[in-house]
Amino acid sequence: MSPAPIGYYVHHQGEGHRRRAAAIAALAPGRFTLIGTGVAGLRGPFETLDIPDDRPQADGFDGRDDAAERPEALHYAPYDHDGVRARALAIAGWIAERRPALLVVDVSVEVAMLARLCATPTVYVRLAGDRSDPAHLDAFRGAQALLAPFDERLEDPRTPDWVRAKTRYVSGLAVAPKPAEPxxxxxxxxxxxxxxxxxxxxxxxxxxxxxxxxxxxxxxxxxxxxxxxxxxxxxxxxxxxxxxxxxxxxxxxxxxxxxxxxxxxxxxxxxxxxxxxxxxxxxxxxxxxxxxxxxxxxxxxxxxxxxxxxxxxxxxxxxxxxGLHDPAGLAKAAAFILDQATS
Structure with missing residues (x-):
């Protein structure tokens, strides 16, 4: 019997999320499905699920809405947005159909919350900076584990000790450059x-x-x-x-x-x-x-x-x-995720 698939949610702002996801998924052929807006063009030994865009506009989006009130566990929860509705339906439907062992969330506190509500464990990719707001902390609490794509020495001093303890720091997730003479x-x-x-x-x-x-x-x-x-x-x-x-x-x-x-x-x-x-x-x-x-x-x-x-x-x-680059970082990140999928 084949092992359960692993979903990898890919945020649509910036290029680093896509490149990181594709590089990690390529190390476990056939195991990953990359989920996100614009992932259909990615090529590799993985499946893709392209989902509707949820942004109010394509450029300049900071991931937060302008609602006067919203639950503290959410950053972006606008009313009457067809993209948001279709996006949640697509992710929940994929989870119901494929019954994944794990969903890697890179990054979205809303997707992490949706996965938890759909009875699916998450590995949350935790970016640098001050992520001590209630929404991020709830996503961290709800995750099975956290993955930081940077060296621990770049950690923000405001990060709580319990978040650090739950985090696996793995640098070297950029694609290795081909040899070049500077x-x-x-x-x-x-x-x-x-x-x-x-x-x-x-x-x-x-x-x-x-x-x-x-x-x-x-x-x-x-x-x-x-x-x-x-x-x-x-x-x-x-x-x-x-x-x-x-x-x-x-x-x-x-x-x-x-x-x-x-x-x-x-x-x-x-x-x-x-x-x-x-x-x-x-x-x-x-x-x-x-x-x-x-x-x-x-x-x-x-x-x-x-x-x-x-x-x-x-x-x-x-x-x-x-010294901030680990040449084995991609392999370590993939192994960590696969191990979490069997926990």
């Missing part, structure tokens, strides 16, 4: 799908202040007008890890995807944390600075400050950021 004069700016407040004018000013360096930008964004000769806006790439590994210095936020790729490639890093709910990136940036693993700037530096900022990054001991 180009010392290349500054790689990496933006994730979660969005950035950096403008084309900001990029042009930085490149203009450092004419001896070649600036490359991957992720969303349009080239500025006019565009300096040493600035190349590449857009999306299928191999962001390889592009990051080839850079002399990487500039980016503190999202799991970018940070994971930088750590895996052991590249000098200028971290400019983006505004995210629950201080997720700010908390990680503070920890990176304390560890001496990155040059941290709270906002995009002025043009005149870029030469010194890049020089400072070049003096970093890259062994410190490399």
């Amino acid at each position: 180009e010392a004069n290349v500054v790689m700016v990496a933006f994730g799908r979660g969005g950035s407040r950096v403008t084309g004018a900001d990029l042009a000013a930085a490149a203009g202040a450092t004419p001896e360096r070649e600036w490359r930008v991957i992720g969303p964004g349009e080239p500025p007008t006019p565009c300096p000769d040493n600035l190349n806006v590449l857009g999306w790439t299928d191999e962001p890890e390889r592009a990051i590994a080839a850079a002399g210095v990487v500039v980016g936020g503190a999202g799991d995807g970018v940070l994971g790729a930088v750590a895996a490639a052991a590249r000098p890093f200028v971290c400019v944390p983006e505004d995210r709910a629950y201080d997720e990136q700010a908390a990680k940036a503070t920890a990176l600075e304390a560890l001496g693993a990155a040059v941290v700037r709270p906002r995009w530096p002025n043009a005149a400050d870029w030469p010194a900022t890049l020089d400072e990054a070049g003096r970093l001991d890259t062994r410190r950021i490399a």
Whole structure:
């Protein structure tokens, strides 16, 4: 008799959730079903269940509604939203039909609550930052176990001891970069799908202040007008890890995807944390600075400050950021989830 399937709910904001889910599921062929909005395009030895979008709009959504009142155990529970209704029906229907051994929730307190109400244990993927609000704490309490996709040294000091004790910390969940020979004069700016407040004018000013360096930008964004000769806006790439590994210095936020790729490639890093709910990136940036693993700037530096900022990054001991990457992290995460599915 085949073992019961494992569901993996994939949040639709940002790219890191999808990449992490697909990489973990690929290590247990035929066992996982990835569930989420936009997962139908993912390819691998797993099933997918694409479910309706529940967002009020596709961009700028922080995962919370504007209701005057709602239960403290929920972040997002709007009235009269057909996407929310259809989404809950699809997840509950899949659970009823497939009788999964486990649902990995990456991430949604509402989906975790729905799974518990459908008699299904969860492993909750716990992101960084201050998640001590009632809704997150209830999701943590209701979970069979917690999985943090980052090194324990990046933990937020506000996290309660009981949450830490229930958490398995596993770094190295970014896709490993292919070997690349770094180009010392290349500054790689990496933006994730979660969005950035950096403008084309900001990029042009930085490149203009450092004419001896070649600036490359991957992720969303349009080239500025006019565009300096040493600035190349590449857009999306299928191999962001390889592009990051080839850079002399990487500039980016503190999202799991970018940070994971930088750590895996052991590249000098200028971290400019983006505004995210629950201080997720700010908390990680503070920890990176304390560890001496990155040059941290709270906002995009002025043009005149870029030469010194890049020089400072070049003096970093890259062994410190490399120490935040576990080469066996994906295998450990998959083994942990499979073990929880048999508990």
